[in-house]
Amino acid sequence: MSQEFYPLRLQDNCDVEHLLAPEQNQQPFSVRNPAIEVMTDFSVVTPVTVTEGVSIDDALERMKSQHVRLLFVITLAGKFVGVISSHDIADNKAIVHMQNHGVTRDEVSVGHIMLHKEHLQSLTFDQVTHSRIGDIMLTLKSSGGQHLLVVDESELGIKRIRGIISASDVSRKLRVGFDIMYEAKSFAEIEKIITQGSDSVI
Numbered sequence: 054m055s056q057e058f059y060p061l062r063l064q065d066n067c068d069v070e071h072l073l074a075p076e077q078n079q080q081p082f083s084v085r086n087p088a089i090e091v092m093t094d095f096s097v098v099t100p101v102t103v104t105e106g107v108s109i110d111d112a113l114e115r116m117k118s119q120h121v122r123l124l125f126v127i128t129l130a131g132k133f134v135g136v137i138s139s140h141d142i143a144d145n146k147a148i149v150h151m152q153n154h155g156v157t158r159d160e161v162s163v164g165h166i167m168l169h170k171e172h173l174q175s176l177t178f179d180q181v182t183h184s185r186i187g188d189i190m191l192t193l194k195s196s197g198g199q200h201l202l203v204v205d206e207s208e209l210g211i212k213r214i215r216g217i218i219s220a221s222d223v224s225r226k227l228r229v230g231f232d233i234m235y236e237a238k239s240f241a242e243i244e245k246i247i248t249q250g251s252d253s254v255i
Contacts, residue, residue, distance in 0.1 A: 082226045082227050082228070083186070083227075083244060084185065084186050084187035084190065084227070084244060085185050085186070085187065086185060087184075087185060087186075088181045088184040088185055088188060088189045088218070089181055089182055090186070090226070091186055091189060091218055091222050091223050091226055092181055092203055092217070092218045093216050093217050093218070093219070093222070094215065094216045095215055096215070096216075100214070100217075101115070101116075101119045101121050101124055101125065102125045102126070103115055103124040103125070103126055103127070103137065104126070104127055104128065104129055105126055105127075105128060105134065105162060105163055105167070106129075106162050106163070106164060107162060107163050108160075108162055108163075109142045109147055109162065109163060109165075109166065110142075110158070110159070112137060112163050113139065113142050116139055122138055122139045122140070122199070122200075122219070123136055123137070123139070123199075123200050123217070123219070124138075124163075125214065126164070126167045133170060133213075133214060134167075134169065134170055135168050135169040135170045135172075136167060136168050136170075136173065136200070137167040137168065138168075138199070138200070140199070141166055141167065141168065142166070147161045147166055150165050150166060173202060174196070174202075175201065175202035175203060175204045175214075176192070176201055176202070176203050176204070177203070177204055177205065178203050178215045178216070179205075181203050181216075181218070186226075186227070189218055190243075193218075193220050193223070199219060199220045199221070200217055200218065200219050200220070201217065201218040201219075202214055202216075202217055203215045203216040203217060203218065227243075229243065
């Protein structure tokens, strides 16, 4: 019987002095970079979900543990029905629901205050692949939201959420506060801030 696996030859590390870090291998981010670079792609990263019946405080804990500010709401059968953000939970939506229905906070579930998909707008994956970060920033600014959903279609024509773009991710990658980007009068001003920020980091 032929041997299927073999031990690999090991090397010594006497002449190795450097560690590779991601920052050394990336070009500085700019508003002219492809928009796809700030999209969380669900073909690579699993989306963080929650079911409609989960309490809002449990949903908030899930956000904290997963380091996200938005959860995709699904039915028990796994169908996408909407989203819920940390802002939704911190807002007065829960209080209004408690007052209107005479229930305690523990009885307020995700399904009671989530944003239904009928009220959500999205970009197509094709739009994102043909746009730049600056286009995304203007889209976020005009929509007034903190997140943009990205939709594509399978080979069978089934529409699905392909990914998400968050204002916080754009801000983090550009190393500029999103409030500062909103206040900037031009992209030239933003790029100046980005350059100065990059220089200060280096």
